[in-house]
Amino acid sequence: MFKSVLVANRGEIARRVFATARRMGLETVAVYSEADASAAHVADADRAVPIGPAAARESYLVPEKIIAAAKASGAEAIHPGYGFLSENADFADAVVAAGLIWIGPPSAAIRAMGLKDAAKALMQQAGVPVTPGYLGEDQSEATLAKEAARIGFPVLIKAVAGGGGKGMRKVERAADFDAALASCKREAAASFGDDRVLLETYVQRPRHIEVQVFGDSHGNVVHLYERDCSLQRRHQKVIEEAPAPGMDAKTRAAITGAAVKAAQAVSYVGAGTIEFIADASAGLRPDRIWFMEMNTRLQVEHPVTEMVTGLDLVEWQFRVAAGEPLPLKQDQIGLAGHAVEARLYAESPATGFLPSTGVLEHFELPPTVRADAGVQEGGEVTPFYDPMIAKLIAHAETREAALSELAEACDAVEVWPVKTNAGFLARCLDAPDFIAGDLDTGFIERNLAELAAAPEPSPAALSAAAEAAMAVDETLSPEPSPWRDLPGFRLNAEPATSTRLFLGGKPVIAALSDMAAPRSVLLTDEDEIVVFEAGEAFVFTTHPPAADEAGAAGDGAIRSPMPGKVTQISVKAGEAVKKGQALLVLEAMKMEHALTAPFEGTVDEVAVALGAQVSEGAVLVKLTAA
Structure with a gap:
């Protein structure tokens, strides 16, 4: 076994690999960009090496x-994590050529399965069933449109x-194909x-089911x-679980057998x-x-497999990379209970899931479940990387x-101001149809209005806000308020009276009561x-918003909701637009975000150029209402 490992990744991914490495007595080495100099994964490692800009x-x-x-750093092995360079065959070759141990599959397997079209053709040859579609070399728009019509x-x-999920679009009708392509x-x-x-035929009620495989060099x-x-x-993916709901023994044997056959077809290791x-x-x-694709790496959702099998998959990766045989044979691998994982993202479901950035002034995850977090209180969520900040995993x-x-x-997650x-995750997990196992990949979209709707605070939350407001009032003085030194304090006051507060700029009456208060309150x-x-x-204030804050949304200025890059501009000055019409596309945190017209009107000005890097709040387009 090697004695030291560098993880070529960041955040939760690096921290997860470091946890197993420490348990096995291996020295850990982190790499970090300028944006991650104070990141949690850097502090976790025994050594850390800077590698460049954000x-x-x-x-x-x-x-x-x-x-x-x-x-x-003297590291003997490189673990690529999942994402970034983890499925880069040239990188795997370069690591080996440098005399280092590559903790991943052979580059030949990565290449064989790395391109979806070639992988599907290979699986057809191996007798693995694949989804009907078009895998041709001709990439002209005319050919692709013709093939889409043929598929239906x-x-x-x-x-x-x-x-x-990057570079993937469902197209409902021929008229939308060119824009989606x-x-x-x-x-x-x-x-x-x-x-x-x-191109693939779109299965109307698709379930996404995957099988974890492992191979060794023997x-x-x-x-x-x-x-x-x-x-x-x-x-x-938003929520993952193991085993799959409704999976019977015959179907499990078929899908796991196909998965092993697929791995054997490329002499898979790792x-x-x-x-x-x-x-x-x-x-x-x-x-x-049907077979869709192979991910030649560890997956974000691997903890649910660890929970139901009782195994540490990163340890298996280390042992296989060191040349050892698999620790267990197939008949020794059991399946116990059920595990579910939810991906905690820095984003706002109520505003179209726009990513959220900033310093985590308050960050508290529940101790009742496994929490694999990439950040910690006082850390920063930047616009440069994926917005996932933690995974929560339960096993029962x-x-x-x-x-x-x-x-x-x-329900118990507490994060502010990000x-x-x-x-949203809690509402998904509580949805009756999901609990009943009536699910497919369209579940969230069908129920999005209910699942992503901005919630209202309960009477207990209003009571907590009222008590906090009264406590603030009692402490007001020319001196600094001691209230600011009491983050996360618990409330136990008796019923007394009510007060007027503002929530989202709108007045609410908050009355004290003896109802059970929420988990905590922060000033x-x-x-x-x-x-x-x-x-x-829920953010309450004791005064209404200032006039400039209240009118900002209606001034016709379309502002950037986050730092990002302008990748498409769909309108020009003087053009008439309809409500909901696409104005431009902003790329941020590895995703495209389309910004649309909030009302019918005319474009006064396009204030940015294609390819421009913009900051949060920057004016992108100015409109005048019709």
């Missing part, structure tokens, strides 16, 4: 810098080098440097059962995931499950118990009262 393409995505850092709408466009190609080129796509390949990742938004799409319109059946004897435990944990999707430096309840942070 932009990933100038730091984390530069193989030469990673290898130089390993050489400088709805059709799915997918980047051949894609992953993580252009957007897909743009995102694919930005994310993977390759804008080629394939020819052994095993599966570690399946995971269901069907709860998705914009093709990105951790990998074979992803399948299942038609759930008539329940899970062996003849209605039954699926119902695991869902309930995780929903309660999401916004999160904790309340900000601006004398805002933040009440944490059901995964949400």
Whole structure:
């Protein structure tokens, strides 16, 4: 076994790998960009090496810098984590050529499975069932449109080098195909440097089911059962679980057998995931499950597999990379209970899931479940990387118990002032149809209005805000308020009276009561009262917003909701626009965000140029209402 390992990644990913390395007595080495100099993963490591500017393409995505850092630190092995360079075959070759141990599959396997079209063709040859579609080399718009019509709408466009939901679009009708193809190609080129796509028939009630596989250099390949990742938004996984709901023994044998066959076809070594799409319109059946792609790395959702098997998959990666055989044979790998994982993102569901950035002045995760976090209180969520800040994982004897435990944990999340999707996650986990196992990849979109709606505070939350406001009033003086020294204090006052407060700029009457108060209350430096309840942070003030704040939304200025890059401009000065019409596209935190007209009117000015980097709050377009 090697004695030291460098993790070529950041955040939660690096911290997760470091945890196993420490337990095994290995020295850990972190790499970090200028934006991550004070990041949690840097503090976790025994040693840390700077590798360049904040932009990933100038730091984390530069193989030469990673290898130089390993050489400088004396690391014997490189673990790529998941994301960034983890599925880069050239990087794997470079690591080995530098005399270092590569903790991942052989570069040949990465290449064989890295392009979705080639991988599907290979799987067809190996006898693994694949989704019908178009895998051709001709990438002209005319050919792709013709093939989409042949397949029949709805059709799915997918980047051949894609992953993580990037470069993927569902197209409902022929009239929308060209625009969707252009957007897909743009995102694919930005994310993977390759804008080629394939087409697939769109399964109407798809379930996303994947199988964890592991191989070693001695020819052994095993599966570690399946995971269901069907709860998705914009093709990105939100909640994952193991085992898959409704999976019977016959179907499990078929899908895990196909997964092992797929791994054997490329002489796979290390951790990998074979992803399948299942038609759930008539329940899970062996003849209605098709191969989609293989991820030649560890997955974000691997903890649910660890919880139901009792295994440490990172330890397995280390041992296999060191040349050891797999620790267990297939018949020694058990399946116990049910595990569910929720991805906690720095984003605002109530405003279209826009990413949220800033310093985490208050950051508290529940101690009742496993929490794999990439940040800590006082840290910063920057606009340069993926907005996922933590994963919460619950394990129980039954699926119902695991869902309930995780929903309660999401309710208890406290983050400020960065916004999160904790309340949204809790509502997903509490949804009756999801609890009943009636799910597919369209579940969130069908129920989005209810799941993402801005919630209202309960009477208990209003009571907590009222008591806090009265406590503030009692402490007001020319001297600094002692209230500011009491973050997260607990409230236990008796019923007394009521007061007028403002929530989102609107007045509310908050009355004291003896109802159970929310978990905690925080006062900000601006004398805002933040009440944490059901995964949400309700912000009260004792005074109405200033006139300039109240009128900002209606002045016709379309402002950037976050730092980002302008990748498309769809209008010009003098052009008439309708409400909801796309104005421009902003790329931030690895995603495209379309900004639309809030009302019908005329474009007065386009204040930015294509390709411009803009800051949060910058005016992008000015409109005049009709």
